[in-house]
Amino acid sequence: MKPAAFDYFRPSSLEEALQQLAACGDGAKVIAGGQSLGPMLNMRLAVPTALVDLNDLTELAYIRDGGAVLSVGALTRHDQIAESRLVQARCPLLAQAAKTIGHYAIRQRGTIGGSLAHADPAAQFPLIAMTLGAEIEIASPRGSRRLPASAFFLSVMATALAADEIIHCVHFPTVNVNEGSSFQLFNRRHGDYAIVAVATTVALEGERVARVRLGLSGVSATPTVCDDMVRPFAGRTANAAWAAEVARAVGAAVSPEDDARMAAVYRKELTEKLVEQALVRALSRAKG
Amino acid sequence: MSNLEKRSITLTVNGHNHELVVEPRKLLADALREDCRLTGTHVGCEHGVCGACTVLVDGKPVRSCLTYAIQMEGHAVSTIESVAVDGALSPLQQALHEEHGLQCGFCTPGIVMTFEAFLKHTPEPSEEEIRDVLSGNLCRCTGYQNIVKAVQKAAEQMRRNPDYVAP
Secondary structure, three states: OOOOOOEEEOOOOHHHHHHHHHHHOOOEEEEOOOOOHHHHHHOOOOOOOEEEEOOOOHHHOOEEEOOOEEEEEOOOEHHHHHHOHHHHHHOHHHHHHHOOOOOHHHHHHOEHHHHHHHOOOOOHHHHHHHHHOOEEEEEEOOEEEEEEHHHHEEEOOEEOOOOOOEEEEEEEEOOOOOEEEEEEEEOOOOOOOOOEEEEEEEEEEOOEEEEEEEEEEOOOOOOEEOHHHHHHHOOOEOOHHHHHHHHHHHHHHOOOOOOOOOOHHHHHHHHHHHHHHHHHHHHHHHOO | OOOOOOEEEEEEEOOEEEEEEEOOOOEHHHHHHHHOOOOOOOOOOOOOOOOOOEEEEOOEEEEOOOOEHHHHOOOEEEOHHHOOEOOEOOHHHHHHHHOOOOOOOOOHHHHHHHHHHHHHHOOOOOHHHHHHHHOOOOOOOOOOHHHHHHHHHHHHHHHHOOOOOOO
């Protein structure tokens, strides 16, 4: 349970980090909070030749309100996101989800950039990024590029990030008026990865549902966006019966696979239950 | 340009500087125990689950099995050895003692470090908040009930008398 030997670099700027990463070649890994990479190193599931440590790049730890988007620097810790008044007000779904990641000590250290780059299919931030249609800004020696979350996550722990690229910022759309959101997850032990998690935003026009965004994790290799599935339910009167009907349709439509951890049928049932809970909660928040 | 050799680092632990020669892969937990000879930090699972190795880095609780000693240069590490002053227990340690919040004591240093930080940040925690934080520290003896009680008692004690030092 000790990592294999690795070289170590501690750059003091993003530019230096990119140079270092490029110089190290394919075998190097970027480390930020290390709350996912650390266990993989200790168990030797990851055996990088070198670590490029981003923890001194404090210029990447920020939360900025840009009006229509909230920009979060890659080195921002989970706890900073969960506790931020700005995030709670401008992108409440993100704050709610951040509060549920791992445990207290893990949240002090883990970073949003690290979580996205790690791309665990059961993790909170990939789900929120997909549900809200966040954009991920990536730096490399070739410059900067911006990818929608839907083009970033490729499969289980696989992303569009090249070996010499570093995520430096994530842009989340901010909450609209008359919109409520909710994040719901189920796990057997508090703090574990979710078996199924649901993120949703519901916008109202008077008594009617104007727009629903719905994302699921735990039913496929990457978070699943169900906006097309729920679109036919827009325009209807917003109430508990509506939430139950949408939840039944979503639960019936998803097709998770049996795995060693959980039967597919259980994930389907969880999906229906959690979607209903999330929609009811989001509706009540939208109504203020 | 690869350099897997040992490096000289300065580790600041409980206000003292330790000059160490370590490989980059050396866990902070192992550096504390083996090089600094501070064995109060316990190593349980070595992958961030059990919480036994939790120490403070710049005042925040951190798994010392998921950080490498070399990363800690320039940061202030606090371990369980810094909590009692001249043998006088902190309010949290005293409350754990009084409420039977420990039995074998293996998990206790991690729990103390976690809640020393948490109670500073959250002086009036709800039971739900305490349980949420405690979920990050595994205890196989006491069943948690008494740990929750001890944290509540410590919080109350600290609110009533911020300068309290246990006898």
